[in-house]
Amino acid sequence: MDKGSESFKSAVSATVPGQRGFDYLIVGAGFAGSVLAERLARELGQRVLVVEKRRHIGGNAYDRYNDDGILIHPYGPHIFHTNSADIFDYLSRFTQWRPYQHRVLASVDGQEVPIPINLDTVNRLYGLNLTSFEMEKFFESVAEKVESVTTSEDVVVSKVGRELYNKFFRGYTRKQWGLDPSELDASVTARVPTRTNRDDRYFTDTFQAMPLHGYTRMFEAMLDHPNIKVMLNTDYRDIVDVLPWKHMIYSGPVDAFFNFQYGKLPYRSLEFRHETVPQEQFQPVGTVNYPNDYGYTRISEFKHITGQVHPKTSVVYEYPRAEGDPYYPVPRPENAELYRKYEALADATENVTFVGRLATYKYYNMDQVVGQALAAFKRLMQRHADAAQAGRDASPLAAAGRTPAQA
Secondary structure, X not given: OOOOOHHHHHHXXXXXXXXXXXXEEEEXXXXXXXXXXXXXXXXXXXXXXXXXXXXXXXXXXXXXXXXXXXXXXXXXXXXXXXXXXXXXXXXXXXXXXXXXXXXXXXXXXXXXXXXXXOHHHHXXXXXXXXXXXXXXXXXXXXXXOOOOOOXXXXXXXXXXXXXXXXXXXXXXXXXXXXXXXHHOEOHHHHXXXXXOOOOOEOOOOOEEEEEOOOHHXXXXXXXXXXXXXXXXXXXXXXXXXXXXXXXXXXXXXXXXXXXXXXXXXXXXXEEEEEEEEOOOOOOOOOEEEOOOOOOXXXXXXXXXXXXXXXXXXXEEEEEEEOOOOOOEEOOOHHHHHHHHHHHHHHHOOOOEEEOOHHHHOOOOOHHHHHHHHHHHHHHHHHHHHHHHHOOXXXXXXXXXXXXXXXX
16 A cells, blocks of 8 residues: 555554554564553553554464364464563463463484483483483483583583484474574574473473463453554554654564665574364374474474364474574574674664564563563653653654654
8 A cells, every 4th residue: 555645544544543643653563562562551651553564463472263263373382481470470461371381292213202301201212211310320421522512513412412412403403494503503402401300391480371362362452452553464664654653662673674784684484384183182292393304393283282172173384494484583603793783773773662582683482572571661661750850751753754764
């Protein structure tokens, strides 16, 4: 739609009665944008416009019922877990919870064994009967001495040795990232622990649960405020110079915001193949990894995760891709250096707050994005308090017609 046309202006007016302008223009209706919209509207009484390019709220955590009536996650399984009581309590304002502890198996050598590697993994794989104490000795005996741990390969072989590294990590990482673990930063595999006991939970966080009625319902409750307006199927660039606003919160790709001035930041993407199966259960746990076989990395079954009872079940196959929607920043030194150039531009941009995974080029779990958004709100709230004390507006009203890079 031509943003200068009467039809576009009519559409904007219909969505935003009166066109009085907004205190905040928020780009993106995922966790970062939705949390900040809710806080600004409810706590500070600010008028907020949330603009979302997709046809739905919730970002990649969006869920919906498929044609068979099964609740699915179109963008792959999203398992909520956190150690922060503050973050869990905050989200609990918008949803009830279903306790859920995620479990993952890995298909290795014709068996499905627990991952992260634990006592049962090693005993079943090698036909042993080790105790937890003996497991520690086993890891010590197979671990390789690495003088300086700098790559993902270094992390794993220094803990569990070369053979387990090849069985569980090397193939999976090569599929997921399109690179050998020896080419990736240590942070990629440092996230995956190894255990000497039988704990087969994928996460060990204090709070592990799923929104009782799904993520989308939680986001709907979060954005349900008279001061919040949401525009879907809308590129923020189409309205940024039509409606007046005071401050922008941007949660999209930081390189796109600056028109790829220094080139594109590299990401890995995913392709999802969803399938409904005419049986109650497809696999024994929520996710099964395939580190060495097939083109996909894992299969997840949603009914394990959501707790839904249904005569059929729905699964999703994940295929890593080099192109597509940006999911995972590629952790290599040259990419971090490129991001620092964009970070400098972002720091120098007035009246725009950059928040979220894409805007800060970092992989965050959902709770970490919520925490980042709440911290950003505290800074904005302090700015409002300082401005009120000084007897002035928190920021000058950005004139309609101002481009994002000038805002």
